[in-house]
Amino acid sequence: QTQLVESGGGLVQAGASLTLSCAPSRRTFNSYTMGWFRQAPGKGREFIAAIRWSGGRTLYSDSVRGRFSVSGNSAENTMYLQMNSLKPEDTAVYYCAAQTTYGMNWYDYDFWGQGTQVTVSS
DSSP: OOOEEEEOOEEEETTOOEEEEEEESSSOOTTOEEEEEEEOTTSOOEEEEEEETTTOOEEEOTTTBTTEEEEEETTTTEEEEEEOSOOGGGOEEEEEEEESSOOSOGGGOOEEOOOEEEEEEO
16 A cells, blocks of 8 residues: 655656655654655666654755755655756656655665656756
8 A cells, every 4th residue: 555645747858847745645654754766767766865854854865966855844744855957867757755764775665655757858
């Protein structure tokens, strides 16, 4: 059963911006770490960013630091990913996930959404 729902994906041109949202569907994730991952065709799942509701700590991968920003509304358990200066290599299915600890390893995340497609044309 899907516990998280992503939205906001689409087709954009290089240089454009896009905001993804992630909301819980069946439960709350208070005190969890919420993360964003992406997976391009033929590649593994890549960590993008994470935010921990308790304390507001954030974590970014080197590939998106400075271009992407993760934020959220802890009261609603809703997380956002603001993506700026998009590049064709950002094309992937983007997933949100939740875990009880804090980090960037996908195998530590216990709950996942079904993903939303982001396509960046050159």
